[in-house]
Amino acid sequence: MKKAYLVLQDGQVFEGVRFGAERDTVGELVFTTGMCGYIETLTDPSYFGQIVLQTYPLMGNYGVIPEDFEGKCSVRGYVVREWCDAPSNFRCEMDLDAFLKQEDVPGICGVDTRELTRIIREHGVMNAVICDSIPKDLVVVKQYAVTDAVNSATCAAPSVHPAVGEKKYAVSLLDYGAKSNITRELQKRGCEVTMLPASATAEEILGAKPDGIMLSNGPGDPAEAVFQIEQIKKIIGKAPMFGICLGHQLTALAMGGSTYKLKYGHRGVNQPVREQNGPRTFITSQNHGYAVDSGSVKVGKISFANANDATCEGIDYPELNAFTVQFHPEACTGPKDTGFLFDRFVTLMGGNR
Numbered sequence: 001m002k003k004a005y006l007v008l009q010d011g012q013v014f015e016g017v018r019f020g021a022e023r024d025t026v027g028e029l030v031f032t033t034g035m036c037g038y039i040e041t042l043t044d045p046s047y048f049g050q051i052v053l054q055t056y057p058l059m060g061n062y063g064v065i066p067e068d069f070e071g072k073c074s075v076r077g078y079v080v081r082e083w084c085d086a087p088s089n090f091r092c093e094m095d096l097d098a099f100l101k102q103e104d105v106p107g108i109c110g111v112d113t114r115e116l117t118r119i120i121r122e123h124g125v126m127n128a129v130i131c132d133s134i135p136k137d138l139v140v141v142k143q144y145a146v147t148d149a150v151n152s153a154t155c156a157a158p159s160v161h162p163a164v165g166e167k168k169y170a171v172s173l174l175d176y177g178a179k180s181n182i183t184r185e186l187q188k189r190g191c192e193v194t195m196l197p198a199s200a201t202a203e204e205i206l207g208a209k210p211d212g213i214m215l216s217n218g219p220g221d222p223a224e225a226v227f228q229i230e231q232i233k234k235i236i237g238k239a240p241m242f243g244i245c246l247g248h249q250l251t252a253l254a255m256g257g258s259t260y261k262l263k264y265g266h267r268g269v270n271q272p273v274r275e276q277n278g279p280r281t282f283i284t285s286q287n288h289g290y291a292v293d294s295g296s297v298k299v300g301k302i303s304f305a306n307a308n309d310a311t312c313e314g315i316d317y318p319e320l321n322a323f324t325v326q327f328h329p330e331a332c333t334g335p336k337d338t339g340f341l342f343d344r345f346v347t348l349m350g351g352n353r
Helices: 038-042 096-102 113-123 139-143 149-153 180-187 202-207 226-235 246-254 340-352
Strands: 003-008 013-020 025-032 050-054 077-079 106-109 126-131 159-161 169-175 191-197 212-215 241-244 259-275 281-292 301-306 312-317 322-325
Touching: 003 106, 013 096, 025 077, 025 113, 025 259, 038 050, 050 113, 077 126, 096 106, 106 126, 113 259, 126 139, 169 180, 169 340, 180 191, 202 226, 212 246, 212 340, 226 246, 241 246, 241 340, 246 259, 246 281, 246 312, 246 322, 281 312, 301 322, 322 340
Parallel strands: 025 050, 050 077, 077 106, 169 191, 169 212, 212 241, 241 322
Antiparallel strands: 003 013, 003 126, 013 106, 025 126, 159 191, 259 281, 259 301, 301 312, 312 322
8 A cells, every 4th residue: 555645734744544546636625424325425416626634534345336426527536544454335336446547536544533623613714635645735735726626617518307207397407517416306306308508698597498497516716716606697597597516606696795705615415404494404514615604695585504503505586486595406426305396396396497
């Protein structure tokens, strides 16, 4: 086993052992708290440009199952306490090390992930490098930034995904780095889903005369997606609309709101979210480093708030026949408490007819 180092931008060094691709990598180090679902984490395009740290100590025990992939693997690196080299699952097709090698993703294990998590919680998200030898100069690490995220994560061309059973609705899904289960949740509700690249114009989106428009999750700073924000301004109110995660943030920006970067983000499958107009608290899956500034919301009404830090978790736009949420109702693996939001979207489309 080959020695490796995880070096933070402030100079702190953690010694470990390499697995996955044997090359150096620089990225934004973030942690996620899920006890399972590492396959979905590694294939979630929202992690574009980031080195992912798993807080749960053992990863890889059920191997890698391509059928469960959420998208293309976009992580810059992978940090775990321990990885299982003898997975046990009848659906397993390869182990974690082989998958990371296949995707050219460097990994490091044997490091104190609990201490690393404490550091990020205290100081906030920071850049890091996985390397064979400790660099003398950390300028490159400090200067690293996640850029051009949406254009890097989106699909190259439109694609059509047929409804399961009878086709009832046609939905245009704007792919900012969409997770596959968004499409599946729509399909099983009778929706034919046309996935469009993030470069699609408002004229192209509306020209297909969709019954509804879906705005997907995705990576990066939402304020940088200027083109996409402008298109949302043109299409909102023209057809029922549902936005998830980045789609939620971009819609808020299109409506005159603002966003900001969280200290260490919300990443995991146990984020509590409270209804603002009801008695319930839902357990949700989340993966985002930015949030909508609640005080900036002038159009629409805040529908959900995070029970831990009171950040904005959803906005309703009843006059525009639209609503958005920060969390992932399509979560897989993750809690399914909020899957009813897809039914709400379908109901909006039925009303439109």
